[in-house]
Amino acid sequence: MTKTVISSPGKEVVIGFDSPFVIIGERINPSGRKLLAAEMKAGDYSRVEAEALAQVAAGAQMLDINAGIPLADEPRILAEVIQLVQSLTDAPLSIDSSIVAALAAGLAVYQGKALVNSVTGEEERLQSVLPLVKKHGAAVVAISNDETGISEDPDVRFAVAKKIVERAADYGIPRHDVVVDPLVMPVGAINQAGRQALSIIRRLREELQVNTTCGASNFSFGLPNRHALNWSFLAMAIGAGMTSAITNPLHSEEMSAVMGANVVMGHDPNCAHWIAKFREAAGGDGTTGRRRGRRRQR
Amino acid sequence: MTKTVISSPGKEVVIGFDSPFVIIGERINPSGRKLLAAEMKAGDYSRVEAEALAQVAAGAQMLDINAGIPLADEPRILAEVIQLVQSLTDAPLSIDSSIVAALAAGLAVYQGKALVNSVTGEEERLQSVLPLVKKHGAAVVAISNDETGISEDPDVRFAVAKKIVERAADYGIPRHDVVVDPLVMPVGAINQAGRQALSIIRRLREELQVNTTCGASNFSFGLPNRHALNWSFLAMAIGAGMTSAITNPLHSEEMSAVMGANVVMGHDPNCAHWIAKFREAAGGDGTTGRRRGRRRQR
Numbered sequence: 001m002t003k004t005v006i007s008s009p010g011k012e013v014v015i016g017f018d019s020p021f022v023i024i025g026e027r028i029n030p031s032g033r034k035l036l037a038a039e040m041k042a043g044d045y046s047r048v049e050a051e052a053l054a055q056v057a058a059g060a061q062m063l064d065i066n067a068g069i070p071l072a073d074e075p076r077i078l079a080e081v082i083q084l085v086q087s088l089t090d091a092p093l094s095i096d097s098s099i100v101a102a103l104a105a106g107l108a109v110y111q112g113k114a115l116v117n118s119v120t121g122e123e124e125r126l127q128s129v130l131p132l133v134k135k136h137g138a139a140v141v142a143i144s145n146d147e148t149g150i151s152e153d154p155d156v157r158f159a160v161a162k163k164i165v166e167r168a169a170d171y172g173i174p175r176h177d178v179v180v181d182p183l184v185m186p187v188g189a190i191n192q193a194g195r196q197a198l199s200i201i202r203r204l205r206e207e208l209q210v211n212t213t214c215g216a217s218n219f220s221f222g223l224p225n226r227h228a229l230n231w232s233f234l235a236m237a238i239g240a241g242m243t244s245a246i247t248n249p250l251h252s253e254e255m256s257a258v259m260g261a262n263v264v265m266g267h268d269p270n271c272a273h274w275i276a277k278f279r280e281a282a283g284g285d286g287t288t289g290r291r292r293g294r295r296r297q298r
Numbered sequence: 299m300t301k302t303v304i305s306s307p308g309k310e311v312v313i314g315f316d317s318p319f320v321i322i323g324e325r326i327n328p329s330g331r332k333l334l335a336a337e338m339k340a341g342d343y344s345r346v347e348a349e350a351l352a353q354v355a356a357g358a359q360m361l362d363i364n365a366g367i368p369l370a371d372e373p374r375i376l377a378e379v380i381q382l383v384q385s386l387t388d389a390p391l392s393i394d395s396s397i398v399a400a401l402a403a404g405l406a407v408y409q410g411k412a413l414v415n416s417v418t419g420e421e422e423r424l425q426s427v428l429p430l431v432k433k434h435g436a437a438v439v440a441i442s443n444d445e446t447g448i449s450e451d452p453d454v455r456f457a458v459a460k461k462i463v464e465r466a467a468d469y470g471i472p473r474h475d476v477v478v479d480p481l482v483m484p485v486g487a488i489n490q491a492g493r494q495a496l497s498i499i500r501r502l503r504e505e506l507q508v509n510t511t512c513g514a515s516n517f518s519f520g521l522p523n524r525h526a527l528n529w530s531f532l533a534m535a536i537g538a539g540m541t542s543a544i545t546n547p548l549h550s551e552e553m554s555a556v557m558g559a560n561v562v563m564g565h566d567p568n569c570a571h572w573i574a575k576f577r578e579a580a581g582g583d584g585t586t587g588r589r590r591g592r593r594r595q596r
Contacts, residue, residue, distance in 0.1 A: 187561055188569055194562030198537055219562075223569055225554075225576035232558025235530040236537035239496055256523075260530025263485055264492030264517075271486055271521055278523035 002176045004139050004211045006062060007112040010090035013061045015179060015211045015244045020267040021258050022062060022244035024094050024115075024213065025055030028081065029066035041072045045084050052085045058249040063089070064117060065106070066096040075105035082106050094141070094246070100128045107136040114138045117246075118181065119168075121146030121160040130171040139177040140168065141213060144200075150183055154196040157182055158203050165208060179211045179244065180204050184237075186221035187229075193219065194233060198240040205241035213244040216254070227253035235261045300474045302437050302509045304360060305410040308388035311359045313477060313509045313542045318565040319556050320360060320542035322392050322413075322511065323353030326379065327364035339370045343382050350383045356547040357557075361387070362415060363404070364394040373403035380404050392439070392544070398426045405434040412436045415544075416479065417466075419444030419458040428469040437475040438466065439511060442498075448481055452494040455480055456501050463506060477509045477542065478502050482535075484519035485527075491517065492531060496538040503539035511542040514552070525551035533559045 003016035015022045028051050030037035036047055055063055065085060067078040078097060085093060095106040096117040103116055118141035119129040133140045142164040144150075144157040151157055161180045168178050182200040185193040197219070204212050219233045220226035231253045234245065238261035247254055259277060262268040301314035313320045326349050328335035334345055353361055363383060365376040376395060383391065393404040394415040401414055416439035417427040431438045440462040442448075442455040449455055459478045466476050480498040483491040495517070502510050517531045518524035529551045532543065536559035545552055557575060560566040 191567060191569070192564045195564045198562070223576075224573060228554045228576070229558045229561060229572065231529060232533040232555055233562050235533040236559060236562050239534035239537045256526045257530055260527045261534060263527060264496070264531050264534050266490045266493045269489060271489070274527065275522060278521075278526070 002209050002211055004115075004176055004179055005113065006092040006094075006115050006139060008086060008090045008092045009111050011092060013092050015213075017205065017211075017241070017243065018267075019243070020262045020273075021238055021242075021265075023060045023249050023255075023258060024062040024064050024244060024246045025051075025058075025060030025091075025249050026064050026215070026246045027051040027055055027248060027250070028063060028085070029096070030069050031066065037069045037072075040067060040077055040081070041069050043080075045081060048081055048084065049088060052088050052091075055249050056089050056091050059255055060249040061091060062094055062115070062244075063091050064094040064096050064246050067102065068097060068099075074099055075102040078102045079105040079109045083109050086111055095138075100132065103129065104132055107132060107138060110136070115141060115179065117141040118143045119164060120144075121164050123147070126164065126167050130168055130173060133168075133177075134171045134173055139179060140173065141181055142168070142178050143181045144183050150185075152185070152190065154182075154200045158200050158208075161204060161210070162208055165210060175208070175210055179213050180208070181213050181215070184214045184216065184219050184233075186223075187219055187233075188222040194236070197233075198236060201237055201240040201242050211243045212241065213246060214242065216245045216247050227251055230254055231257040234258060235264070238262075238265065300507050300509055302413075302474055302477055303411065304390040304392075304413050304437060306384060306388045306390045307409050309390060311390050313511075315503065315509075315539070315541065316565075317541070318560045318571075319536055319540075319563075321358045321547050321553075321556060322360040322362050322542060322544045323349075323356075323358030323389075323547050324362050324513070324544045325349040325353055325546060325548070326361060326383070327394070328367050329364065335367045335370075338365060338375055338379070339367050341378075343379060346379055346382065347386060350386050350389075353547050354387050354389050357553055358389065358547040360390050360392055360413070360542075362392040362394050362544050365400065366395060366397075372397055373400040376400045377403040377407045381407050384409055393436075398430065401427065402430055405430060405436060408434075413439060413477065415439040416441045417462060418442075419462050421445070424462065424465050428466055428471060431466075431475075432469045432471050437477060438471065439479055440466070440476050440508075441479045442481050448483075450483070450488065452480075452498045456498055456506075459502060459508070460506055463508060473506070473508055477511050478506070479511050479513070482512045482514065482517050482531075485517055485531075486520040492534070495531075496534060499535055499538040499540050509541045510539065511544060512540065514543045514545050525549055528552050529555040532556060533562070536560075536563065 006013045094115040094117045120143045144161040184197045187193040220229040234257040392413040392415045418441045442459040485491040518527040532555040
């Protein structure tokens, strides 16, 4: 029963086959958000603070921290944001950068066992990121692409994941500290993307015995009613064995998908979380409860 | 690739591993509906007509017909309703009764290849229902309980299903004409009910190679926000291999679950059904599309 333990000084989160699904909040990321990028570059972290607190309040067990801003001092900003977020919440963090120096700066200030996001199967990445992960005793997200790009063949993506797990072992990183992202493709472009994803997630769990994560919303890219489609996809991916996702906990559909999937997987004892969230009495999520309640009477 | 073909004079529906999920509309059923029961007993089938048309319009590919009314002439009413519904729609029918004489009366008037709902593993049911199914060249729903009741052990439920498939074969009914209902339990009472259901559905598909169906809404019995929970469960059951369900097509959550799961399974070529249903331009489901559209902007 593979378990990846990520921690802060005050909290341990277990990503694992027999644990509730772990939501890693994706919102502290300036990509495509001009205002947030400008603020972060100028050292104004007020929006970062708000996003950290809102995501934890919405149910994210972990937070992803990305400071990828063009022409900015990414290592410094990433380290500052990590220190700030760790002062606000005990949610363990995923340190997210494509720049090795930024990962190093983030790991240097991080308190606890972090999740490094990410390494790919590219030789240069393996050689630069894995020693850093080992040095800090961290866990790492392994993205299943390599020098040849992202294969449309799920067998190739599985093979790349296997290679990364093996290379990590060479550096002394156990497989339970490698969380594989099988790279979910947009189903609007590749009709078999969903089936492929379910198949590779099952293989990663059964054959490679690793935990998995994904940027779930990529699946619905370009299609209408995306959150509804994400709902079915996330639930099915969890049924196939996916154990975490980097996603937006502020979307009620995705959160309902995950909470419902936890119930189906037997990871919500006595359905206590489901009932607490949705009971119609005071104390539940009144808005959602009432809306659903009305529908039920049709 | 197991295929169960159910037909009317004008339409064939395929329940199968490589086909879109089949929704069998459950609404023509007087159980727990006093007004409908009284009307049907009095020969007033206006509500039956409305339910038939509404369910087909909502996307049900088949309709379940049940006329189980206490102290009524069930065989006559069931036969009349089947003839009426077949005059209104070409959706193939599931003939649903616990009374063998009613199944016989229904099958006698049905035009096409019906789905008989149902036989159990009880010896007396096997001996009375299976010859009738064979005589009419019908398919049959096999419910995985027997004289000892419904086992909480999924291995026992699987074994009962296997016995029914074998007994059906003895009567000349091929396994592709047996659609197994693995009996989904309420997760509010049995915390492992979802996991058990996914496991038995997978075994029914991989080991027994049969199609499956279920009354999906039983899963969420007694819990709040039932349709949201049904959404995750239905999607996950489809991911595990379930190929049909007897459910209410008028509920938008369950329909979205199924339509999304069809996309994930690669059973909605070019996502054409999803796009047609949810695109925000005129012609789509404007209400849902706009509501989801607003949410997306949060």
